[in-house]
Amino acid sequence: MVNEYTKELTARNFKYNVIDELKEMQNEYRKNGIPTILEEGLNELLLILSIKQPKTILELGTSVGCSGIAMLKAIPNARLVTVEKMPSVQSEALINFEKYGVKDRITSLVGDSVEVVKTLTQKFDFVFLDCNKAGYAKLYPLLKNLLNDGGVIFADNILFRGYVAKEKECPKEYRTLVQKIDNYNQIASSDSEMITCFFDVGDGIAVSYKK
Numbered sequence: 001m002v003n004e005y006t007k008e009l010t011a012r013n014f015k016y017n018v019i020d021e022l023k024e025m026q027n028e029y030r031k032n033g034i035p036t037i038l039e040e041g042l043n044e045l046l047l048i049l050s051i052k053q054p055k056t057i058l059e060l061g062t063s064v065g066c067s068g069i070a071m072l073k074a075i076p077n078a079r080l081v082t083v084e085k086m087p088s089v090q091s092e093a094l095i096n097f098e099k100y101g102v103k104d105r106i107t108s109l110v111g112d113s114v115e116v117v118k119t120l121t122q123k124f125d126f127v128f129l130d131c132n133k134a135g136y137a138k139l140y141p142l143l144k145n146l147l148n149d150g151g152v153i154f155a156d157n158i159l160f161r162g163y164v165a166k167e168k169e170c171p172k173e174y175r176t177l178v179q180k181i182d183n184y185n186q187i188a189s190s191d192s193e194m195i196t197c198f199f200d201v202g203d204g205i206a207v208s209y210k211k
């Protein structure tokens with residue numbers, strides 16, 4: 001019940017934070033099976049970004065660009081490096097970046113997150129981790145190295161439909177994935193160099209701050 005109450009309040013507040021056109025675009029893509037961050041998660045992402053005011057953002061999992069556009073609209077001085085595995089999806093994102101007038105502040109890369117992250121030398125103030133959930137644990141130490149002090153890693157889907165916290169019995173096909181997400185949560189929670197909090201918001205969010 002408490003969860004329903006806070007969900008409703010957050011959904012109400014979300015209305016004021018993302019332009020209607022972008023919300024409509026998200027809904028259309030979702031109807032067609034293209035993933036994009038849920039309202040509650042996006043509201044929290046925009047909250048933490050607005051407090052942090054990062055100059056440099058790394059996003060893993062561009063999809064068609066909805067979260068990237070929302071982040072850059074929220075932080076007008078920020079630049080974004082975003083990584084997507086599927087070339088056709090990245091092409092669609094590029095069209096959307098142009099449409100929303102943020103293309104000049106974006107470096108859009110195609111490839112597997114782990115492989116691309118290994119090649120990056122630039123440091124970031126903020127990382128939005130939203131690619132294949134099974135890869136989160138492998139990415140964690142690499143991302144930590146790329147973070148400036150005071151930097152933040154914002155990881156989505158860390159409760160994955162309630163299965164990670166064992167709220168519901170996990171179907172067989174998700175067991176390995178759920179174990180891997182739990183592994184990320186255990187690694188992040190055991191790291192004395194970071195402050196990490198876990199939120200039961202959207203599909204579950206972990207926010208880690210580099211001390």
Ligand SMILES: C[S@@+](CC[C@H](N)C(=O)[O-])C[C@H]1O[C@@H](n2cnc3c(N)ncnc32)[C@H](O)[C@@H]1O
Nearest residue numbers: 035036037061063066067085112113130131132
């Ligand atoms: C949940 S969606 C991202 C949604 C997007 N951040 C948003 O909120 O609008 C995850 C994306 O990660 C991409 N992806 C999956 N595995 C990947 C990998 N290993 N490296 C990079 N991207 C990956 C998928 O193709 C998909 O577009």
